[in-house]
Amino acid sequence: MGLLDTEFGKRRLLSVEVPAIEKYNEGRDAEFKIFLNRVGGTLVLSYLLKPCHNIYRLETRLLSSYPTVPPETRVLTPLKHCPHLLEGQTMCLWRQGSTRAVSRWDPAKFTCVFALQAAWRWLVCYEIWHDTGEWPLPEAK
Amino acid sequence: MAHIFQVGAGSGGIVVLDAVARDERVDRITLIEPDVYAPHNVHRHLFPLSAAGRMKADLAAEWIKGLRPELKVDAIQADLTDPALHSMLHALAAECDLGVCAVDNEAAKFAFDSLMRGVGKPWTLGEVLSGGIGGWIHRFAADGPCYGCVASHLQRTVAEEPSAPAPDYANPQAAIAETRIPASKASISTIASLQAVMTLDVLANDATNLDFTSLLFTLARVPGVFEDAYRSYRFRIAKSAACLICSSIPAPAAGEDLDVALDQALARLGHE
Numbered sequence: 001m002g003l004l005d006t007e008f009g010k011r012r013l014l015s016v017e018v019p020a021i022e023k024y025n026e027g028r029d030a031e032f033k034i035f036l037n038r039v040g041g042t043l044v045l046s047y048l049l050k051p052c053h054n055i056y057r058l059e060t061r062l063l064s065s066y067p068t069v070p071p072e073t074r075v076l077t078p079l080k081h082c083p084h085l086l087e088g089q090t091m092c093l094w095r096q097g098s099t100r101a102v103s104r105w106d107p108a109k110f111t112c113v114f115a116l117q118a119a120w121r122w123l124v125c126y127e128i129w130h131d132t133g134e135w136p137l138p139e140a141k
Numbered sequence: 142m143a144h145i146f147q148v149g150a151g152s153g154g155i156v157v158l159d160a161v162a163r164d165e166r167v168d169r170i171t172l173i174e175p176d177v178y179a180p181h182n183v184h185r186h187l188f189p190l191s192a193a194g195r196m197k198a199d200l201a202a203e204w205i206k207g208l209r210p211e212l213k214v215d216a217i218q219a220d221l222t223d224p225a226l227h228s229m230l231h232a233l234a235a236e237c238d239l240g241v242c243a244v245d246n247e248a249a250k251f252a253f254d255s256l257m258r259g260v261g262k263p264w265t266l267g268e269v270l271s272g273g274i275g276g277w278i279h280r281f282a283a284d285g286p287c288y289g290c291v292a293s294h295l296q297r298t299v300a301e302e303p304s305a306p307a308p309d310y311a312n313p314q315a316a317i318a319e320t321r322i323p324a325s326k327a328s329i330s331t332i333a334s335l336q337a338v339m340t341l342d343v344l345a346n347d348a349t350n351l352d353f354t355s356l357l358f359t360l361a362r363v364p365g366v367f368e369d370a371y372r373s374y375r376f377r378i379a380k381s382a383a384c385l386i387c388s389s390i391p392a393p394a395a396g397e398d399l400d401v402a403l404d405q406a407l408a409r410l411g412h413e
Contacts, residue, residue, distance in 0.1 A: 002224040008255055010399045016385050018406045025410075036410035041224065046412070064224040067385070068251035107251060108289025108384045 003066050004041055012067060013043070020111040021045070034116070045071075045112060051123040060115050070094040070105035071115040075123075082126060083135045091122050142168035143344055146237035146262075148221050148253050150174040150201040152185035152326065153267055154243030156333035159187070161241065161340055162205040162212060169213040170205065171233050174198040175220045185326045222252045230256055239344055240264030243333070247292070251386075254288035257281065258387065263343050267336030273324030275359040275367060276332030278339050280351075286380040287387035291355060294378045328360050354378045 003009035018036075025033040034047045041064040049056050057076040063069055074090040084092040093115070094105040121137075129135045143166050147158055150172055162170055178186070178200055180193045188200050202216035215233075219226050221244070234240065234256045242253045242264055250266065257264045261283040268277040279291055286294075335358060342351070353375035359367040382388055 002227045004403075005224070006227060007399065008259065010403050012385070014399065014402055014406060018410070021410060034410070035412050036407060037412055038407055065222050065248065065252070068222065068248045068255070106289070106293055108287070108293045108381070108386045111385065 002041070003043065003062060003064050004038065005064075009064075009066075017062070017112050020113040024113050024116070034113075045116070047116065049116070049120050049123055051120050052127045054127065056123055058116075058119055060112060060119065062112055066112075067107035067110075070107075071112055073115055073119045073122075075119075079126065080130060082129055084122065084125070091119060093118050093122060142166060143238040144169040144171070144236060145239055145241060145340075146171045146173075146234055147241040147243065148173040148249065149241075149243035149245075150197045151176070151243065151245070152182070152329045153245075153269060153333040153336075154241075155187050155197075155201055155204070156330050157241055157243050157267065157337045157340065158201055158205060159208075160334060160337035163208060164341055164344070166341075166344060167212070169215075171215045171217065171237065172198055172201055173217050173219050173221055173230070174201065175218055185323075185329060221249045221256075231259060234262060235260040237262055239340065241336070241340055242266040243336070245269075250288050250292075254281065254386075258283060258287060265336055265340045265343060267332050269324045269329050269332045271324070272322035272361075273328030274361040274363050275357060276328070276335075277355055277357055278332065278336045279355045280339055280343055281354075284380075285354065286378050287384060289386035290381040290384045291378050293381065293384070295355075295376075331360060332358065352377060 003013065021034050021036060032048050032050070034045050037044050037046065043062040043066075045060040045062070047058055047060075049058060055077075058073060059076060060071045060073040062071050070093070072090055073093060074088055076089070079085065079089055086092050093103075095103050125136050145161055145167055147154065147161075147170065150158060151174075154174070158170070158172065161167060174197045176197050178188060178192050178195050178197050180190060182188075183190050183193070187204065192200055196216075196218050198216035198218050202214045205212060206214055219230070221230065237260075240253065240257045240262055242250060244250060244253070245268070253264065263280065263282050266277075266279045266281070266288070268279075270276055279288075281288065335356070339356070355376040355378055357374040357376065359370055359372045361367065362370045380387065
């Protein structure tokens, strides 16, 4: 679909994603704001999250095929190897056809900021897992 | 005479293609299909084991040319979601009268929806439920709900699949166990045939009188899911005002101004 090179993609960015990011950034401390950069045909959101005690640096990539294809989020801060962490410290967040609404990427309802909130939830689970050895959410079905 | 633009020539797509291509009103078919015909396709497809290794698009094109040699068939081995092909696919879709979507992955369905809405053409979609317990047939019009509206409305909350085994996170490159229960050739053909019927209705403009956008047809009784086999349920799904894909959220600019506005937004939000 070409996020950055089709009218559909540009309209989606300007009417949905950019306003959502600006709303998220509104009144937020500068270091916790989302920064948005173009890398080739991809848009990269760079941000910090502090779900509990620790601060993590992350990036969420909106690929050229976004929003049809879900965003990819990876943690740049080194993590201990854990469940739900894929190659390159990419978070396992979405599952096609999942029966759990928040585990199934829905381009008609979700914006890139929802992906960031999903990352926040994932990091909370990570911290609990780190302390207890238990991932507090069941596998997505 | 009509030009059909179809994506997918798998076990369902080939049934739709076979039925639609036989209709005398159809004189041209453009088929998009990226896959190679594999030995495991044989038990649910038209082609023999000896065809394994060949492109499905080529096999399908030969099949329908064998039925109607006068038909103009363009078989294109391509992935619908490949952004590099967007312009070419858009041009092909613009030339068609009707689209047929016969793929089973969400990204391709959204991509096809975007393509068809972009050119303002109607299209149909068939979806076989896991295990072949039934299936959906949807029809879309340029001014109606998009696939996002339909998928969000239906929410896909029916849990008819067994729990998936946990992925092996220590070995991310390992093969992932298939959790989807394969449907039988018979159930796939039934749903695909219904899609073909609806496609031909749309072609004849008979579908404008239908009072539903989506048809669910059950093929098995599944406790807690379907009370009976062989029942149909009709749904009239409306365009969602909150849909982020097709709702008319005004963009702040149009044409070249869109690029300027996007550059300004990226400059505002980018790293210094």
